[in-house]
Amino acid sequence: MPEEVAEAARLCPQATVIFGHMGGYFHCEAVLETARSLPNVLVDTSAIPYPRMIRRALEAFGAKRVLYASDGPGCLPALEVEKVRLAGLTPEEQVLVFAGTSGGSWRG
Numbered sequence: 001m002p003e004e005v006a007e008a009a010r011l012c013p014q015a016t017v018i019f020g021h022m023g024g025y026f027h028c029e030a031v032l033e034t035a036r037s038l039p040n041v042l043v044d045t046s047a048i049p050y051p052r053m054i055r056r057a058l059e060a061f062g063a064k065r066v067l068y069a070s071d072g073p074g075c076l077p078a079l080e081v082e083k084v085r086l087a088g089l090t091p092e093e094q095v096l097v098f099a100g101t102s103g104g105s106w107r108g
Contacts, residue, residue, distance in 0.1 A: 046071035
């Protein structure tokens, strides 16, 4: 549950915590709230069914904390790429989501 992972992220602020699937079908809102309040929390786009939630994540805490992921082989990478493109990101935001978040650079 997002609340349990959030507590772990609070207790270990030096750790980078990634919410896979952005919380999935039922927990997107809770995950976005968690990531908004905890700078060590990132989200990934794998298997998220709602492109609009990708856009909302960027609006909430920025592209440097949103990671592209495909969840392959379960999800086709081309479909996962298209969902990010459907989210209405700027070209600069797309670069960050697809390749610009690595090695701790998201902190700043």
